[in-house]
Amino acid sequence: MSDSQIPSRGPLPEPLEVSQIPPSELAPEVKPEEESRSSALLREITTSNALLSVLAVVLALVAGAILIAFTDEDVQASAGYFFSRPSDLLTAAWEAVSGAYSSLFQGAIYNFRADNFQAGIRPLTETLTFATPLIAAGLGVALSFRVGLFNIGARGQMLVASAAAGYVGFAWELPTGIHLIVAVLAGILAGALWGGIVGLLKARTGAHEVIVTIMLNYIAFYLISFMLRTPGLLQAPGSNNPKSPAMLPTAVLPDLLGPRYNLHLGFLVVLVATVYVWYLLNRSSLGFQFRAVGENPNAARVAGIKVKNMYLYAMLLAGGLAGLAGVNQVLGTVTTGFSSGIDAGIGFDAITVALLGGSTPWGVFFAGILFGAFKAGGFAMQAGQGIPIDIIVVVQSLIVLFIAAPPLVRSVFHLPAPGTKRRSGRGKSGKSGTGTSAKPTKSAKAVNQ
Amino acid sequence: MKLELRGITKRFGALVANDHIDLTIEAGEIHCLLGENGAGKSTLMNVLYGLYQAEEGEILLDDVVQHFAGPGDAMGAGIGMVHQHFMLIPVFTVAENVMLGHEETGFAGRLNLASARARVREISARFGFDVDPDALVEDLPVGVQQRVEIIKALSRDAKVLVFDEPTAVLTPQETDELMVIMKQLKAAGTSIVFITHKLREVREVADRITVIRLGKVVGEADPKASNAEMASLMVGRSVELTVQKSPAAPGAAALVVSNLSVIDARNQVVVNSVSFEVHAGEILAIAGVQGNGQTELTEALLGLQQRVSGEVTLDGRSLIGRNVRQVLNAGVGFVPEDRKEDGLVAEFTIAENLMLDRSDTTPFVRGGTLQLKYLAEFAETKIGEFDIRAQGITTHVGRLSGGNQQKVVLARELSRDLRLFVAAQPTRGLDVGSIEFVHTRIVETRDAGIPVIVVSTELDEVAALADRIAVMYRGTIVGIVPGNTPREILGLMMAGELPAGSGVAA
Numbered sequence: 001m002s003d004s005q006i007p008s009r010g011p012l013p014e015p016l017e018v019s020q021i022p023p024s025e026l027a028p029e030v031k032p033e034e035e036s037r038s039s040a041l042l043r044e045i046t047t048s049n050a051l052l053s054v055l056a057v058v059l060a061l062v063a064g065a066i067l068i069a070f071t072d073e074d075v076q077a078s079a080g081y082f083f084s085r086p087s088d089l090l091t092a093a094w095e096a097v098s099g100a101y102s103s104l105f106q107g108a109i110y111n112f113r114a115d116n117f118q119a120g121i122r123p124l125t126e127t128l129t130f131a132t133p134l135i136a137a138g139l140g141v142a143l144s145f146r147v148g149l150f151n152i153g154a155r156g157q158m159l160v161a162s163a164a165a166g167y168v169g170f171a172w173e174l175p176t177g178i179h180l181i182v183a184v185l186a187g188i189l190a191g192a193l194w195g196g197i198v199g200l201l202k203a204r205t206g207a208h209e210v211i212v213t214i215m216l217n218y219i220a221f222y223l224i225s226f227m228l229r230t231p232g233l234l235q236a237p238g239s240n241n242p243k244s245p246a247m248l249p250t251a252v253l254p255d256l257l258g259p260r261y262n263l264h265l266g267f268l269v270v271l272v273a274t275v276y277v278w279y280l281l282n283r284s285s286l287g288f289q290f291r292a293v294g295e296n297p298n299a300a301r302v303a304g305i306k307v308k309n310m311y312l313y314a315m316l317l318a319g320g321l322a323g324l325a326g327v328n329q330v331l332g333t334v335t336t337g338f339s340s341g342i343d344a345g346i347g348f349d350a351i352t353v354a355l356l357g358g359s360t361p362w363g364v365f366f367a368g369i370l371f372g373a374f375k376a377g378g379f380a381m382q383a384g385q386g387i388p389i390d391i392i393v394v395v396q397s398l399i400v401l402f403i404a405a406p407p408l409v410r411s412v413f414h415l416p417a418p419g420t421k422r423r424s425g426r427g428k429s430g431k432s433g434t435g436t437s438a439k440p441t442k443s444a445k446a447v448n449q
Numbered sequence: 450m451k452l453e454l455r456g457i458t459k460r461f462g463a464l465v466a467n468d469h470i471d472l473t474i475e476a477g478e479i480h481c482l483l484g485e486n487g488a489g490k491s492t493l494m495n496v497l498y499g500l501y502q503a504e505e506g507e508i509l510l511d512d513v514v515q516h517f518a519g520p521g522d523a524m525g526a527g528i529g530m531v532h533q534h535f536m537l538i539p540v541f542t543v544a545e546n547v548m549l550g551h552e553e554t555g556f557a558g559r560l561n562l563a564s565a566r567a568r569v570r571e572i573s574a575r576f577g578f579d580v581d582p583d584a585l586v587e588d589l590p591v592g593v594q595q596r597v598e599i600i601k602a603l604s605r606d607a608k609v610l611v612f613d614e615p616t617a618v619l620t621p622q623e624t625d626e627l628m629v630i631m632k633q634l635k636a637a638g639t640s641i642v643f644i645t646h647k648l649r650e651v652r653e654v655a656d657r658i659t660v661i662r663l664g665k666v667v668g669e670a671d672p673k674a675s676n677a678e679m680a681s682l683m684v685g686r687s688v689e690l691t692v693q694k695s696p697a698a699p700g701a702a703a704l705v706v707s708n709l710s711v712i713d714a715r716n717q718v719v720v721n722s723v724s725f726e727v728h729a730g731e732i733l734a735i736a737g738v739q740g741n742g743q744t745e746l747t748e749a750l751l752g753l754q755q756r757v758s759g760e761v762t763l764d765g766r767s768l769i770g771r772n773v774r775q776v777l778n779a780g781v782g783f784v785p786e787d788r789k790e791d792g793l794v795a796e797f798t799i800a801e802n803l804m805l806d807r808s809d810t811t812p813f814v815r816g817g818t819l820q821l822k823y824l825a826e827f828a829e830t831k832i833g834e835f836d837i838r839a840q841g842i843t844t845h846v847g848r849l850s851g852g853n854q855q856k857v858v859l860a861r862e863l864s865r866d867l868r869l870f871v872a873a874q875p876t877r878g879l880d881v882g883s884i885e886f887v888h889t890r891i892v893e894t895r896d897a898g899i900p901v902i903v904v905s906t907e908l909d910e911v912a913a914l915a916d917r918i919a920v921m922y923r924g925t926i927v928g929i930v931p932g933n934t935p936r937e938i939l940g941l942m943m944a945g946e947l948p949a950g951s952g953v954a955a
Contacts, residue, residue, distance in 0.1 A: 283818055283819050283821070284817055284819065285808055285809045285814040285817050288804075288808050288814075288819060289808050289809065292794050292797070292805060292808065295794045295796045295797060296790075296794040296796075298790050298791050299790070299792060299793055299794050299805065300805075301773065302751070302753065302783070302785055302791045302792065303777075303806035303808065304772075304773040304776075304778075304806050304808075305774075306774070
């Protein structure tokens with residue numbers, strides 16, 4: 001084996017006594033030029049570290065600030081006489097940006113203008129309410145990422161789960177307590193089945209999960225739209241709107257902090273789900289096998305792990321978690337009956353949340369809360385300062401863009417390229433990629449030393 | 450062209466990969482760079498090729514100082530490189546690959562393929578290469594692909610050719626052919642830098658040998674020096690090139706394979722009605738040129754192949770039709786030939802890799818939960834026992850050297866209760882010191898009364914380990930011969946011929 005793989009960039013991650021360890025111990029056997037393609041990209045995106053995520057948020061907020069300043073009318077007006085009184089422009093820009101972000105904060109965390117603490121803390125509970133389905137769906141997407149599946153079907157899984165939980169919620173009359181449990185389980189089960197289809201097709205036929213999940217999103221959306229327009233299925237009786245009846249009170253997730261807040265029991269369920277996913281991935285045999293398949297399916301297969309089963313199980317669980325998000329929507333947030341827009345873009349935001357959270361359970365939890373805060377605060381920003389809510393979406397999108405381009409964030413903040421992670425990541429991806437090196441025969445591949 | 454490197458120093462953070470290396474390659478000589486994995490050979494050549502910038506030192510061509518900002522500069526100055534992993538585009542033809550990067554174009558950017566074809570033919574004819582300019586690279590055997598790389602370098606008028614471990618991907622025959630080509634190039638006046646750690650090849654072609662260890666030049670070796678001398682110079686201590694092993698004490702037949710056939714995904718019969726037995730306490734080596742069905746045979750034993758017919762029994766119990774998990778549970782230990790692809794998860798820690806094939810059973814898992822405390826203790830023990838050089842059990846396996854990676858695989862497989870041990874290419878790409886370790890472990894496993902199968906394309910390894918040798922050719926076993934069978938006979942058998950009167954017994 002050649003030794004060109006001695007870390008090619010930056011210092012070693014940990015100080016090593018060279019005299020003690022021969023270079024061969026330090027040199028992973030990978031070729032920089034074999035760095036490749038989609039799998040490496042997916043890995044890079046999904047396993048970005050926490051610091052990079054935070055910095056990406058900071059950068060995105062800075063970019064958002066610039067946008068806010070540019071779109072502000074006072075700023076535009078003062079720009080007209082910039083050279084006679086430049087301070088006007090700066091003041092206007094400062095006021096626009098600080099006003100926007102302070103109303104974002106007050107809309108998302110704590111409202112200082114409120115009369116008492118109970119009213120002041122309300123924005124935080126709103127944030128958590130918005131975060132609840134985002135975390136659940138984000139956990140589902142993150143789980144499938146860890147098994148190496150690019151699951152973008154959270155939307156479809158949520159919709160199907162919403163329909164199932166909603167149907168049980170408005171149509172079945174069951175005793176208090178039992179009704180809620182049955183409705184929640186129906187939703188989770190429906191989501192799991194919808195995700196399971198993906199896993200089954202992937203395992204049995206090798207169908208690519210990206211195509212399958214996109215198509216299942218369409219199928220779910222139009223199927224439920226159809227059912228919502230068809231009397232006797234999901235449509236509310238005596239109505240012409242494509243909307244379901246309201247949930248029965250026995251099926252509604254109870255409020256956590258009393259009727260003055262919207263925060264409901266779903267948040268606790270999602271908290272439990274986060275702990276469960278953490279246990280699953282880090283402490284369970286199944287999670288170990290999931291991660292092995294995600295990192296190197298070949299080695300997993302040779303080690304006796306049933307790779308196809310893992311795809312199926314992972315998609316069942318991922319669908320169930322996305323289903324939990326749908327359940328939260330119909331039984332917690334919008335209990336007056338749902339339409340086909342019930343997923344409210346959460347299914348796609350979940351991908352963003354999973355990426356921002358580095359596909360780790362607690363990362364997803366906090367990323368979900370951040371996005372919940374953007375949603376809650378975005379409305380306040382729009383109402384209070386007249387700043388279009390689109391700016392918030394721009395900021396969210398910029399966050400993902402920066403996460404997808406770690407070298408950009410690193411160069412902005414003058415961070416060194418991470419040694420370990422990148423290099424070992426390359427090692428793996430390099431073998432699967434045949435981009436630049438010709439290894440068409442088994443023998444060539446086998447001696448890839 | 451005379452190439453001179455003066456005081457080249459290349460650092461990566463705290464690591465000094467090249468430490469004031471001086472090297473002179475005279476015009477028309479084959480200069481070998483010999484050294485273990487990680488000694489700094491390839492780093493030095495990447496500095497020469499402009500891929501890395503050295504912190505200190507200078508490169509001189511015919512006594513003129515050169516500054517290479519990138520490979521383009523180096524190529525322009527007449528340096529060509531044949532990489533270990535070919536830099537070819539598989540779906541392009543030979544001519545297209547050769548012209549890539551300095552395309553001649555005609556009107557409106559039309560490619561002048563005819564001139565590239567003529568170029569390929571001209572160079573092929575000069576050196577007696579049999580290369581069709583219009584063949585797709587992906588359809589060519591590995592040895593021919595390497596010739597395309599050589600043609601590519603020569604088409605840019607390379608006066609100094611660097612071969613970076615060129616034989617790692619070649620069969621013995623292709624290696625011999627490459628040696629002939631190198632001698633031809635030398636005769637034509639090209640200077641050659643030949644990087645390798647295989648002693649036999651060095652001896653065959655080298656005019657001069659420079660040995661590099663831990664980033665420093667530790668001396669020049671005489672091509673006529675013995676293997677042991679060169680190896681000790683490389684490793685820095687004396688090494689056993691052949692393991693000490695007592696005669697085998699074979700017991701009853703443990704693994705019985707009869708009429709085993711494997712059909713691959715392209716409907717080719719890759720293993721054709723193979724029958725053999727392995728006794729307890731013996732090593733059966735399966736020799737043969739790469740790609741003659743050995744890989745598929747071991748995969749079939751492990752339950753990794755889909756379309757298998759015939760019978761395989763281990764201690765009387767059938768292994769056919771079982772999945773990998775069941776085969777492993779039946780007590781089969783397996784070292785896959787591509788350890789990074791099939792044997793290890795690079796992103797996992799050493800500890801996690803040590804439990805990889807027992808990921809759902811005791812002692813590592815109880816009630817579906819990982820026993821992390823037990824795993825940590827287990828891993829600590831194995832790191833010591835198998836001399837795995839790493840900072841700790843949480844080091845990612847991808848960061849280890851090849852030798853230490855293989856030790857992780859061995860530690861995992863040999864810590865189970867084995868009834869059969871299958872090692873495919875167990876020392877491929879390893880340095881001399883690690884080879885010694887791996888061979889010792891394999892012999893110890895045999896001495897513990899376990900039947901062992903070693904698949905190897907290296908005749909040195911086969912000769913060092915085998916009690917009996919089965920030679921495979923085109924999916925069949927040509928014959929099974931005793932372990933001390935002379936190389937020449939094995940060579941003939943590897944080419945499919947069965948020498949008369951050589952005592953072949955199936």
